[in-house]
Amino acid sequence: xxxxxxxxxxxxxxxxxxxxxxxxxxxxxxxxxxxxxxxxxxxxxxxxxxxxxxxxxxxxxxxxxxxxxxxxxxxxxxxxxxxxxxxxxxxxxxxxxxxxxxxxxxxxxxxxxxxxxxxxxxxxxxxxxxxxxxxxxxxxxxxxxxxxxxxxxxxxxxxxxxxxxxxxxxxxxxxxxxxxxxxxxxxxxxxxxxxxxxxxxxxxxxxxxxxxxxxxxxxxxxxxxxxxxxxxxxxxxxxxxxxxxxxxxxxxxxxxxxxxxxxxxxxxxxxxxxxxxxxxxxxxxxxxxxxxxxxxxxxxxxxxxxxxxxxxxxxxxxxxxxxxxxxxxxxxxxxxxxxxxxxxxxxxxxxxxxxxxxxxxxxxxxxxxxxxxxxxxxxxxxxxxxxxxxxxxxxxxxxxx
Ligand SMILES: Nc1nc2c(ncn2[C@@H]2O[C@H](COP(=O)(O)OP(=O)(O)OP(=O)(O)O)[C@@H](O)[C@H]2O)c(=O)[nH]1
Numbered sequence: 338x339x340x341x342x343x344x345x346x347x348x349x350x351x352x353x354x355x356x357x358x359x360x361x362x363x364x365x366x367x368x369x370x371x372x373x374x375x376x377x378x379x380x381x382x383x384x385x386x387x388x389x390x391x392x393x394x395x396x397x398x399x400x401x402x403x404x405x406x407x408x409x410x411x412x413x414x415x416x417x418x419x420x421x422x423x424x425x426x427x428x429x430x431x432x433x434x435x436x437x438x439x440x441x442x443x444x445x446x447x448x449x450x451x452x453x454x455x456x457x458x459x460x461x462x463x464x465x466x467x468x469x470x471x472x473x474x475x476x477x478x479x480x481x482x483x484x485x486x487x488x489x490x491x492x493x494x495x496x497x498x499x500x501x502x503x504x505x506x507x508x509x510x511x512x513x514x515x516x517x518x519x520x521x522x523x524x525x526x527x528x529x530x531x532x533x534x535x536x537x538x539x540x541x542x543x544x545x546x547x548x549x550x551x552x553x554x555x556x557x558x559x560x561x562x563x564x565x566x567x568x569x570x571x572x573x574x575x576x577x578x579x580x581x582x583x584x585x586x587x588x589x590x591x592x593x594x595x596x597x598x599x600x601x602x603x604x605x606x607x608x609x610x611x612x613x614x615x616x617x618x619x620x621x622x623x624x625x626x627x628x629x630x631x632x633x634x635x636x637x638x639x640x641x642x643x644x645x646x647x648x649x650x651x652x653x654x655x656x657x658x659x660x661x662x663x664x665x666x667x668x669x670x671x672x673x674x675x676x677x678x679x680x681x682x683x684x685x686x687x688x689x690x691x692x693x694x695x696x697x698x699x700x701x702x703x704x705x706x707x708x709x710x711x712x713x714x715x716x717x718x719x720x721x722x723x724x725x726x727x728x729x730x731x732x733x734x735x736x737x738x
Contacts (some may be wrong), residue, residue, distance in 0.1 A: 354416035357474040364471040435485025580648035604667035607718040633679035695731035
């Protein structure tokens with residue numbers, strides 16, 4: 338599948354946990370820590386110092402444990418592998434933190450003037466609201482802290498409505514704030530969840546597009562390779578591995594054009610095995626094939642400059658295309674070729690000219706300024722080859738324009 342439109346529920350859940358821990362870790366800890374400092378400053382004169390320090394130390398240890406829990410879960414990707422376990426761990430931390438605040442209020446309220454513990458209650462509201470924005474990636478996480486922090490306070494205020502004139506009112510207001518935050522948090526939570534889903538879809542699409550691009554690039558490379566192989570195969574003679582007539586036609590046309598354009602010389606050599614029919618008749622066609630392969634190797638060795646081509650023109654006839662060579666240079670190559678064929682010493686008992694295989698060669702050249710066509714060049718090389726045969730074979734003949 339290329340593009341999945343909707344985020345699967347388990348992926349959404351893991352993404353919520355990840356976002357909560359990434360964004361909420363520092364913010365929750367910072368908000369609670371500020372709250373602790375403010376509480377110590379507020380209760381300094383009214384509460385036993387030991388009590389205060391113990392409480393502050395306990396809250397800090399709790400925050401440290403929660404922070405480590407979140408960073409480990411992020412590092413080990415546990416929100417993906419064990420999302421439910423991480424979820425319950427986070428909820429537990431949230432509830433305990435909330436209870437720390439409500440219990441502090443309940444413990445301090447009887448011992449502090451009303452104005453002070455009202456300020457403390459405001460502080461708890463502030464910490465809760467501050468952490469709302471960053472912890473609402475997971476609704477239950479926020480609500481756990483909200484209710485653990487505020488419900489016990491509301492309940493205590495109502496139960497002790499006679500202790501202070503406004504306790505009953507404070508209790509109801511706290512419950513009202515809980516209800517209001519519940520409503521607001523629900524809306525914020527839905528927006529954040531939507532945002533996570535949209536981000537996931539965008540990333541999934543970008544990933545799939547990336548994969549598609551890679552596979553298209555691979556497919557293109559394969560197609561290019563296949564096309565190159567096909568072209569190579571279409572230009573190669575199966576028996577000898579040299580270029581075939583199709584390649585000769587193309588290369589010759591290109592070289593003639595270049596020669597006309599740049600005024601450089603061009604030479605070709607047509608080469609034919611002498612008395613090959615009788616060789617075939619006596620040694621068999623397969624032995625004849627092997628001779629053609631050996632001659633192809635020899636020719637391959639004779640052409641070693643860039644641009645030079647040795648090819649099988651048809652039957653037992655070969656051709657060498659030699660760009661930039663004049664008649665003398667082509668004669669040198671033909672002479673060397675004859676030597677190489679002699680050195681190969683391929684026995685031919687039925688040849689009147691030698692006990693070994695020999696070849697006849699016809700050379701045609703195109704001088705600078707000539708307007709010859711490729712077919713003219715081949716025709717003249719053929720005529721020269723005919724003359725070499727007529728001269729007794731194992732010979733080289735030349736025509737020039
Ligand atoms: N083994 C083999 N023989 C081939 C192949 N192609 C052409 N021939 C043979 O090459 C021989 C060509 O003979 P001819 O052109 O009549 O002349 P020749 O016997 O070589 O005599 P000259 O060319 O006049 O010296 C024929 O017997 C063809 O069958 C091939 O692919 N393999």
